[in-house]
Amino acid sequence: MSDAHSPATSVTSTPQVHWRQRLGEWVESSTVERFVIAVILINAVVLGMETSPALMDAFGGVLIGIDAACLAIFVLEIGLKLVAFGWRFFRNPWNVFDFIVVGIALVPAGAGFEVLRTLRVLRVLRLISALPQLRKVVSALLHAVPGILSTGALLALIFYVASVMATTFFRETLPEFFGSFGASLFSLFQIATLSSWETIVRPAMDEHPWAWAFFIPFIILAAFTALNLIIAVIVDAMNTLHDMPSATVVASSDDEHDDATAAESRNGVDSGAGAAAGAGAGAKAGAADDHHLLYQEIKQLRADVAELSSQLRGADRRS
Template sequence: MLSRDRVRLLVDAPWFNKVITAVILVNAITLGAETSPALLASFGDVLHAIDRLALAVFVVELALRFGAYGRSFFRDPWNWFDTAVVAVTLLPTASGSFSVLRALRVMRVLRLVSVVPSMRRVVSALLTALPGMASITALLALVLYVSAVIATKLFSGVAPDYFGHLGDSLFTLFQVMTGEAWSEVARQVMAEKPFAWVFFVGYLVVTSFTVLNLFIAVAVSAMQNQVSEEHAEHDREEMAATMEILTEVRRLRADVEALRAKASA
């Protein structure tokens, strides 16, 4: 029976993390191959066997991690994420209302986020940026709603397919915000109201060129803050290690002085 310390050394070993990453990638390829009827007809048994083997590896990995860390296993949110992803794929998928869960097996690929440190940093930064993004989302929704009310009042008679009522206007302006065929909408309205370009250009400037770019700014700022915190934590660890070495050197120097004093006596 392996001790907890040995299991912890196993699950924290770099090669163990690389093996799990390789299993996730192989499982991702097999799940994609299962969407091809030709490959499924020729290699269906092999693909299903690899899929079950990958699931078994993930279950054993989580069991080892839990055995290594005990209750502290659940203190890490990423362990909760891995457990939830694997648990979903363990649910019955044979028939009935659970048949849709078979398609959710591809969620195992998302475990790359928790396994690859760079992906984990990106997701962590995005999560820390959520409060700022929520404020920007509220601002964007407000601009969209006000613009939709204005467009409905101005253009409902000119382009009823696009601005016939508030729901149509909201959808059309969301489409315009993404840049999808906005010129066609604008030109149809401008055929009757030439100065409508002022509304569309102003709306695009406010939404696409200003508000949407704020999302990028908030995300980049969060990533920079996280990188700075990681560097600061690394510097603190190095400083602690240096101080520990200096303390040990002073202790050795004191022992040497004590030995010299005894020798001279």
């Protein structure tokens, strides 16, 4: 019964598999990807021009129309991917990212949603998912997060110890910079960034000539050592993922497509198993011949050694 029904199933499912698969391949083709990248760049320029009151007064209607057209193209692209891939669309994190970014732009511009509407500029970030090299950079940063957190914990420990010491040392003489733990933490952060650090350190040295012995080791540890460790972690992650292939979305559809693919895979496995069995039989026959020849050579070598040994013993007896 199953054999009688299987041809009908394959006949009805094959057209759906074909058009959905072709749609997925077309949406992810290089031509469509280049077109989407061009639309993203145009949308980025338009969003920047909309911040100019003069341009909005002169070309406001045109800019708003172009912005709406770009958004419609993004929605159409994601809709086609959803039709082609089904729920498997959400298995790719980059697809989820694009879906959220475009979805934010569709939030109505009513009361209380003005802030969300301003987030439509996030559509420009779709360049990250559209360009493979940018995806590699983001992947490297994500892989570097554990190392960055460890280095950040070390840096936080250094700041905590230094803030307590600075508050104890300079609270009485420099209350505007080190009057409390929070003030000391902010002042030390400014020193670590080397932003006008002399406006804090020199007054401290005027009051405490030995203050250099505190600030110089702190600057070396916080500004140079710890921050360079973070950079080293990121560079190491970049080197690790340098040869990583670009992330791609596997074109797949619904359960019918999965069944057809599984059937084709089974057929391919069966034919491949037959070919492998034939190749294995030939390999075994060749291996048997090689073993037989090696056995004959070893047997002949043993006979030659035995004959040579008998000749040597006979020569010893004659001598």
